[in-house]
Structures are given as C-alpha cells and as structure tokens.
Amino acid sequence: ATAEPSPANPTPPVLDDSGSEVETKAGELVRVKGVAAVKPADDFRVYQDTDPGVIEHYRQMRLHQCVDFVTKMGAKWHTFDKAELTIREAFEKLEGYVDASDPDITLPNVLHAFQTAEAARAANKPDWFVFTAFIHDMGKIMYNWGRAEDGQEGTLTGPQWALGGDTWVVGVPIPDDVVLPEFNKLNPDAGKYEGPCGMYKPGCGLKNLKFAYGHDEYMYQVLRHNDAQLPEEAFAIVRYHSCYPWHREGNYSELEGPGDAELKKVVQDFNRFDLYTKCEEVPDAEALWPYYQSLIDKFTPGKLRW
Numbered sequence: 608a609t610a611e612p613s614p615a616n617p618t619p620p621v622l623d624d625s626g627s628e629v630e631t632k633a634g635e636l637v638r639v640k641g642v643a644a645v646k647p648a649d650d651f652r653v654y655q656d657t658d659p660g661v662i663e664h665y666r667q668m669r670l671h672q673c674v675d676f677v678t679k680m681g682a683k684w685h686t687f688d689k690a691e692l693t694i695r696e697a698f699e700k701l702e703g704y705v706d707a708s709d710p711d712i713t714l715p716n717v718l719h720a721f722q723t724a725e726a727a728r729a730a731n732k733p734d735w736f737v738f739t740a741f742i743h744d745m746g747k748i749m750y751n752w753g754r755a756e757d758g759q760e761g762t763l764t765g766p767q768w769a770l771g772g773d774t775w776v777v778g779v780p781i782p783d784d785v786v787l788p789e790f791n792k793l794n795p796d797a798g799k800y801e802g803p804c805g806m807y808k809p810g811c812g813l814k815n816l817k818f819a820y821g822h823d824e825y826m827y828q829v830l831r832h833n834d835a836q837l838p839e840e841a842f843a844i845v846r847y848h849s850c851y852p853w854h855r856e857g858n859y860s861e862l863e864g865p866g867d868a869e870l871k872k873v874v875q876d877f878n879r880f881d882l883y884t885k886c887e888e889v890p891d892a893e894a895l896w897p898y899y900q901s902l903i904d905k906f907t908p909g910k911l912r913w
Contacts, residue, residue, distance in 0.1 A: 662787065667768035669790035671758060672819040674777045674806070676795075680757070680769065680820040687832050687912040689752045694903045695896075697748050697913065704747055720744060721890040724899070726880045738902040739841040740880055743848055746822030746829065747771060748913065774819040774849045776859055779805030784856045803861040812864025813847065823849045833911040843870040844877045854878065 692700070701717050724741035732740075747770050753759025758769035773786050779800050781791045791797065800806055807816060818824055827846035830837065847870070852858040854874045863871075 664766075664768055664772055665787045666790050666793065667758060667766060668772050668819065669781070669787075670793045671768060671795075672775075672777065673795040674817060676769075677777050677817045677820045680824075683757075684749065684825050685828050685832075687829065690913045691910045692913055693910050694742060694745070694907055695900065697745055697911070700748050700751050701745065704750060718889055718892065721892055721895055721899075723880050725890060725895070727877075730880070734902060734905065735837055735841050736844075736877070738899075738906050739837065739844050740877065741899055741902065742826070742907075743845055743877075743881065744771075744822060744826075746824070746826030746845075749822060749825050769820050770822055772819075772821065772849065773851045774821060774823060775852050776805075776850075776862070777817050777819060778807060779803065779859070779862075782852045782856065782858045784858070785852055803859075807862055809861050810864055811862055813843075813853075813859070813862065813867050813870070814864070816859075816862060818846075818850060821849065823847070829911060829913060830907070833907065835907050837906055839866075840870060840873040844874055847871075847874050848877060848881060 698717055698720075704717070720741050720743070723743065724737050727740040728737045749759050750762075750767070750770055753770070755766050758766045760766050775781055775785055777796065779802075781788075781794060781797075783791070785791070823846055827842060830842060830845060835841075847854060854871050855878075
C-alpha cells in the first residue's frame with residue numbers, strides 16, 4: 608500500500624524532461640526535468656512489506672516521540688554549542704549518512720541533496736528555492752553528536768528514529784493516515800489529548816506547534832539562530848517537508864494560522880523535487896560544488912553555530 612494524497616491535497620504535478628507537467632498515474636514512470644525516469648509514481652513511499660529496518664524505525668518513532676521527548680530534545684539541541692562549521696564542512700560530516708527510514712533510496716543523504724537541488728535548478732526555481740533544496744536534510748548532521756538512546760546514532764544499523772522519517776504534530780491525536788498507523792497505540796501520549804486541536808488553541812499557527820523531533824526541526828532552528836537570509840517559504844520547507852500528515856493528507860487545518868495555507872502550497876511544490884528525484888544515479892558532486900558554494904555565500908556565509 609502507498610501513502611495516497613487526499614482529495615483536498617493532491618500530489619503536486621511533476622515535470623517531464625521538457626519541463627511540461629505530467630500526471631503521476633498508477634504505473635506511470637515519474638520524470639522530473641533533468642532527472643531520468645526512475646519508477647512508477649505508485650512505487651514511491653511503499654511502507655508495507657518493505658525493509659524490516661524501515662518498519663522498525665517507525666515503530667520506534669511511535670514508541671518514543673511524544674510531547675515530553677520533543678521538549679527534552681529542544682532543550683538539548685537548541686543551545687547551538689555542538690560545533691561551528693560552514694555548510695560545506697557540515698556536508699563533509701554527513702558524507703556517510705544513509706537514511707534508514709527511507710524505502711526509496713540507499714545512497715548517502717549528501718547525494719540526495721544534489722539530486723533534489725539539481726532538479727529544482729533545472730526547473731528554473733529561484734536561487735533561494737534551489738539552496739533550500741540543497742540543505743533541506745542537513746539537520747541529520749545531529750547524528751555526529753547524538754546518542755543511541757535518543758534515536759540519533761545515525762549509522763546504518765543504529766537507531767535513527769529521532770533523525771529522519773515522517774513527522775507529525777505532538778500534543779494532538781496521531782492521525783490514522785500516517786505511515787504504519789498500527790503503531791499509533793504504542794505512543795506514550797495515546798489517549799492523552801483529544802479533538803483536532805489537542806493541547807493547542809484553534810488557529811494558533813503551525814509556527815507554534817511541536818513536531819516529532821528530527822532533522823527538520825533542528826535545521827530550521829539552526830537557520831533561525833544563525834540569521835539565514837532566506838524567505839519564510841524556505842523556513843517552511845525545511846521545517847515541514849517531512850510532515851506528510853499535513854502537506855499530503857490535509858490534517859491540522861484547525862491549527863493553521865494566517866499564511867499557513869499558502870506555505871503548504873510551497874512545501875507541496877518542493878515535495879515533488881524531494882520525493883521523485885530519489886534514485887541510485889550518482890551526481891558529480893565535485894563538479895557541482897562551485898555553483899552551490901555561490902549559493903551558500905549568498906544565504907548562509909561563513910561558519911554557523913550548530
């Protein structure tokens with residue numbers, strides 16, 4: 608079974624090799640401009656009968672990711688005292704990381720960054736969008752300083768349940784349309800919060816919500832702390848791109864504030880580059896670095912506090 612888009616939140620169109628939009632029908636090969644067709648659209652994000660490690664990853668996420676855990680992680684990671692690194696130095700620390708939660712790719716995450724960004728670049732997206740595509744997963748650098756008991760070891764066999772994977776809003780009931788919902792009952796907060804708003808006020812805005820903790824939230828906070836010169840749309844992509852219950856399934860509308868519906872469209876647009884470019888084709892990272900260094904110098908120059 609695949610995670611299907613809801614009627615209210617259809618999957619944004621992808622592009623064929625000429626840049627024209629094409630539908631992603633069942634059984635149809637997906638093409639993103641500048642990237643070879645990889646596999647049918649309905650073969651992405653297949654979690655039933657997938658690698659046992661992927662299933663165990665989500666079981667552990669559901670078992671541990673709750674309001675108390677997210678609060679603890681904020682206290683640990685939002686001090687920004689782990690290192691001072693440029694974006695390129697941070698990428699070097701990510702070279703060996705492979706996302707254990709992803710059924711669609713086994714390449715190191717650094718190469719997926721180039722795949723995503725190059726597709727956005729080929730589609731003539733603005734510089735800030737291409738740069739955001741390039742660094743959207745960089746929060747996974749946490750594994751360099753993480754602990755196994757916090758799900759942040761980041762090795763191929765170690766626990767990664769607080770690094771990657773689909774996120775959701777904690778402090779409200781976990782939706783039934785998340786990946787592997789049979790694990791929802793394991794959550795420490797199961798039955799603790801009621802209704803669509805849970806512990807939040809209606810219309811409070813996504814910026815005031817707590818999400819299952821991982822690379823998205825960490826990188827968002829790093830960019831904010833270091834005063835990255837990016838538009839709000841870029842911050843939304845970084846923070847919400849793994850929250851499929853929101854941008855694909857249409858949950859949490861009762862909590863959205865002014866501007867959140869517009870930001871959702873941007874995140875959905877980004878998702879086609881993030882998801883449909885996942886393949887085993889290896890980009891020439893060294894040849895591409897001069898261009899991406901120019902974007903780094905524009906938006907996040909110098910060393911950042913991590």
